[in-house]
Amino acid sequence: MAAPLVAVAHGSRDPRSAATIHALLDVVRELRPDLDVRAAFLDLSAPRLGDVLSAVHGDGHDTAVVVPLLLGRAFHARVDVPAAVAETQRRHPLLQVQVTDVLGPDPRLEAAAWRRLLEAGADPDDPNLGVLVAGAGSSHAPANQLVADVAERWQAKTAWAGAAATFASAAEPAVPAAIERLRARGARRIAVASWFLAPGRLPDRITDLTHDHAQNPLIATPMANAHEVADLILTRYTETLATTQTPHRLPAVL
CATH class of the missing domain: 3.40.50.1400 (Rossmann fold)
Structure with missing residues (x-):
């Protein structure tokens, strides 16, 4: 069974933000219906990244791939995501967590923003x-x-x-x-x-x-649930997963 894809966004007090992230991940699931895709947030929204990774471990997985839904390598990518992953691995040392590159730069982001602008x-x-x-x-x-x-x-x-x-x-x-x-x-x-x-x-x-x-x-509206972005998320996931061993589930405790 493939490692779960945990997409982590920044989070916002504005409920439109989390709703949009969930809509984007619905598009990811449409493209890969075989894949376990879960949403997580760094701050201000639930569930938090650590809680989602703990749930992945609790469901019997020993591998997860975290895809930061961040457009550049700023503070959240360089500090917040690694810190949350490190804390999770201290609590669950048997869980292997791979973190992908951020989404940008990539031509697919530019294509999505361009299309939204033309639509406006x-x-x-x-x-x-x-x-x-x-x-x-x-x-x-x-x-x-x-x-x-x-x-x-x-x-x-x-x-x-x-x-x-x-x-x-x-x-x-x-x-x-x-x-x-x-x-x-x-x-x-x-x-x-x-x-x-x-x-x-x-x-x-x-x-x-x-x-x-x-x-x-x-x-123009945000990129939101653009297919270009969903495709990019899956690319980041598959690129990173290709560098790890084939994941498997932990044995059930009898």
């Missing part, structure tokens, strides 16, 4: 359009650069007046400054591409600020 009404051939590629923001500069790289690639392949990264917190430029930069390049209309998996406080902050500084902006 953005026209790649509109020379009057300025596009914000909006991410959470991080104190880890490489994570922010991933978002800026997306904006640069989109700028190069469209007729837009401009495309620029913007961040909800911890990084610059914030929305007002990014909009001003786009207007300086000739943008008369503003659209927002979402570099978020799920709705929540930070995407809402981006939306509110955009409405405060632009008239009738186009706002």
Whole structure:
């Protein structure tokens, strides 16, 4: 039996966020109905990662593969996920936990965000359009650069007046400054591409600020349950599982 896939998201007080993660994992299950797929969260939502891994062990598995539903290698990927896994393995030393790479960067994320933007009404051939590629923001500069790289690639392949990264917190430029930069390049209309998996406080902050500084902006929805993201999750799982021994179940205690 294949090792369970434990997908761990950050978590949010906004119930839309957890609901979206569960919807995304439903798509993963549609693609791999044979696979045991479980949701977990680092904070603010339940169940927590440690509890899910303990349940995996309690169900008789000796191997699990954790897939961080994170778009870059910022603090949560570098600190929070390894710490939660290490604590679980201290409590369950017979449980082998493999942690995959984060989701980004990957062309499938970019394809999902691009499709959401087009669905919101953005026209790649509109020379009057300025596009914000909006991410959470991080104190880890490489994570922010991933978002800026997306904006640069989109700028190069469209007729837009401009495309620029913007961040909800911890990084610059914030929305007002990014909009001003786009207007300086000739943008008369503003659209927002979402570099978020799920709705929540930070995407809402981006939306509110955009409405405060632009008239009738186009706002793309988060990537959410996009098939591209579900496919990427399975790729991360299979890549990591291929480096481990074939998992098996612990013998039943009689």
